[in-house]
Amino acid sequence: MGSSRSRMDDIPHAQQLIHETDFSAAHLLRLHQRFKFLDKYQTGELRPRDFGAIPALALNPIGDRIIGAFFSPGRETLDFPSFVRILAHFRPTDPNRSRDSTQQELANSRTRKLKFAFQLYDQDRDGKISRAELLQVLRAMLETQVVEEQLQSIAERAIQEADLDKDDAISFDEFRRIVFFFFVFCLQSLEKVNIDHKMSIRFLK
């Protein structure tokens, strides 16, 4: 899809990225191509408007937030290594790798995946999903389907369910707990509890 084929040499810090994210070289090439494709002005960096040009993303109700999650606070641009590192969140966890001690550092560990999702809710990054933040997400997702009152009740209910320390907001631990519960019971895989499955996509070779 890119105008020119990427080669490994074109990719800055390729080896380091591979080591860091556990992507294969083929993956990396593919992502680099995609990166260049998105980077219409060949600046070597992506801006939010580049993402906005993806048509499917424009339809996504929480697309804006996801784009936002790619950019670290205060930054307006995104270089290729950051791009890859963020996408690495969504690599399926390798069952063999997950047992070794380096797992904590990997971006696709369960905690990191959850953290990413959590940040989508937690827009002000205070470590908590407040009622207002939850409402925003709900509103975006449900659009016109429900009235405001319903949204509020849903948000209310969700916070109640999750809120263990009664601070009227969902902290990351609470978030993890609730989602953890969910996947333990929904996927019925007590052993292989997998957030990973819900938060992973297949990267084609």
Add this chain to the structure above:
Amino acid sequence: MQFPLLLLLFSAAADLSGTADLRETGLSIPASAPPLLLCPQPGAPRDLAPPGLASARSAVGEPEEAQNVGHHGGGFRVVQWEWTYVQTPYIIAMWLLVASVAKILFHFSQHFTTVVPESCMLILLGLVLGGVVLVANKKQLYQLDPALFFLFLLPTIVGDAGYFMSARLFFDNLGAILTYAVVGTLWNAFCCGFSLYAAKLLQVIDERVQADLMDFLLFGALISAVDPVAVLAVFEEVHVNDTLFIIVFGESLVNDAVTVVGVENVETADYFKGVASFFIVSIGGTLVGVVFAVILGFITRFTKKVRIIEPLFVFLLVYLAYLTAELFSLSAILSMTFCGIGANKYVEANISQKSRTTVKYTMKTLASIAETIIFIFLGISAVDKSKWAWDTGLVSCTLVFIFVFRAVGVIGQTWVLNRFRLIPLDKIDQVVMSYGGLRGAVAFALVVLLDGKRVKAKDYFVATTIVVVFFTVMFQGLTIKPLVKWLKVPRSSSRKPTINEEIHERAFDHILTAVEDIAGLQGYHHWRDKWEQFDKNYLSKLLLRKSVYRKSELWEAYQKINIRDAISVIDQGGNVLTSARLSLPSMASRASFPEFTNVTNYLRENGSGVCLDLQVIDNVPGAKVEEDTETHHVLAENLYKPRRRYQSHYSRHFMSLGEKERQDREVFQRNMKSRMETFKSTRYKRHKKERSLKKRQGLDRDKPRRNVSWQDTDPVFVSVESDEEKDEHSDAEKEEDVGITFVARRTETPKPRPKSVPPAVGDSHSPTAAPPSPTNGGSLLPWKGSVSSPPPCVSVEATKIIPVDLQQAWNQSISSLESVSSPPTHTEPVHPRVSALSRLGVPRPISYSPPGSVGGCTSSIGSQVVQSSLCFPEKKKEQEMEEEQEKEEEAELQPLLAPPTSLTKPPPPPGSAPSSGKRRKPSVYLRSLVTTPSTGSNEPHSRDPTQL
């Protein structure tokens, strides 16, 4: 039990000997069959069926003919023995009865049924019955008739399975399902066929089995398909996890196409045509199913006025999908499955709650009985000397081959699939999948259908198939449970989702889609998102009612969860009135709560569009207060007399409300009204300066009763019989299923204060309405409150919560109230219709009558007063149900949170309420239950269909 069974068997035997398979044999009716001796025209049954009549049809087409024959016997008889006239339906009914009674008997022993699957028992029963018939007749008269099986028994099971199958789960695993169904079945078929042929060449199989390669391939094709009936029967009791189940079961459904093509085309040996035919059969079948799904969805859009036949449409169209596919020799199972999967979402949304329940129960009943009959007949069919062309070599080879090749096939395919699957199937899954490859009635019916002239070894094949089916269903079915336990296969758990899960699952879907888009991958999520867009933009618009289209699934889920919690709390507490220590159903306690699934289901089936709102309070009233409360509660309950006059009403199109139901409804309406009242009075406190003088009308009638039994979770439509509503009777009927819809209109409240409409929870002897009262004190000491509380005034302008479809009536009543200071009229059912609306259904702006006026009222008022006091226990319970601390709302709701004693005093000054509210860490009562009104409501603007 033995005797009726025998009788049945003999009579049935007589029937079939004349009409079904054995008629060519010229077998005369056995003299030993008792019913026949009494039969006026002993020879008649044999003449009944025209030669070409398929035996399955005999069940349907026969009565008329039988009638003709039955009546030509001359002479006048006072009592005629019209056996021929009724025999077919009679015998069918008797079979159903036997099957059902057998089920009951099996389930007498709890322990037994946990060890031995029902299917095994049914087959054994069939063997016994078959043996009895054989001994009596020297000839087996029954077998599982293929036409009967394919036209009636199988569709009921497949229809049920398809309709209730989780579409998401199915499509999430579609790749695996298709692979196993197509590649796996082909692999099994060819391997079995070739291996058996090899065995034959090696003379392991006796020479008497005259079969060539084609015959063996044919046999391989029909014996290799995993059978949906058997899989359902066995896996239902094993409860493996959903993914595993859907893969095995999906495979058993989808491989039908392979089997159909295989069995029909193997003999032609034209593989190219075979492949083409496979695609036509499978894709064609799917398309037929989809087309019928669309038709079904579309039709149910317009059944608003004829709710009563909604379920019929579902059954008919799903069945027609099957028959149509069968008509064109397409894969009927595929067609039906896809029709069920496709239509489910739209149909369930379109039809009423009661229809949903009806569909569910009818389908389950039919499927269950069909399954029972299939297994019994399998057993019976096995006891047939004419079929037992036994060849040990063939049987044992087949058993070994299907088992080995199944295992090899599964492992090989899984290895490939796991390279693509996000969630790999591990070894344990593979073992269960191999072991769960059960063969069943489909294979048997197919093998019976074989043409004995072309396939010389048909008898051997039939015998072998029976053995294989028995082996897989009985032996594997019996052992799979211990195996699953031993392997620690993850089981499915029946945990109900929480609202968070609903939210996050949706969010995660969006996230993954977005990431796939960003990464430029067109993966699974990408396509699913595309589909969802399409569904939302076009399909749902076409197939869903406008009123439904606007509803949000998340919101529905929210309501369900709320109701479930309410139920579980009540379950937990037993008689909640006495247990003040009710704890919040936290997630942990929820999981430890086995029964609550049932209750939730029950409630759900009972239909409730009403949202329960549950609250928790921290303060525990003293024992004394509790006691008093309970006493009053009981008192009030016993004193309750519905005062509504009932109108007799008959309609073929609507269910009339049962007495009980009406009573409940009335109670609920009162409850609602009282809640409105309290709500309004709350508002009043906030604005009392301006309002207090405006409205002070006789409100003595409005001491509410809150005594509501939990059946009231039935959505309430208010007062069918009211004058205003009368012309909208049908709409009201419809609303009944949609649930009550309330709109909170606020004029001066700074913030939306949605209010929930908790249906009463609890059981009939523990009324559980939980009206938010302005003061908890009112609820705690209601009897005091009712006597001494000064009449709070309510302004018309203050917040009103009105059932949407009653808004018109509401306005009318308001205007009438404003113009005339209406005297209390509520005590007698003088104008039942009016009273139904004005007193019960529609909250009006009202003020309390002074205590004195209450006292001065008739005795019925007195009872009402007592009843109103009852609100308290329920309220308390409700409060306990759910903890809600909302700081920001607290301030707003402070009037609601007044301390328990507030009702006994004049309304506290505005300042005092807040402080007390904070002290108590109050819960918030007013939750929204603001659902979109369904069609036919009187509020046009809310029904605006254009929502995109």
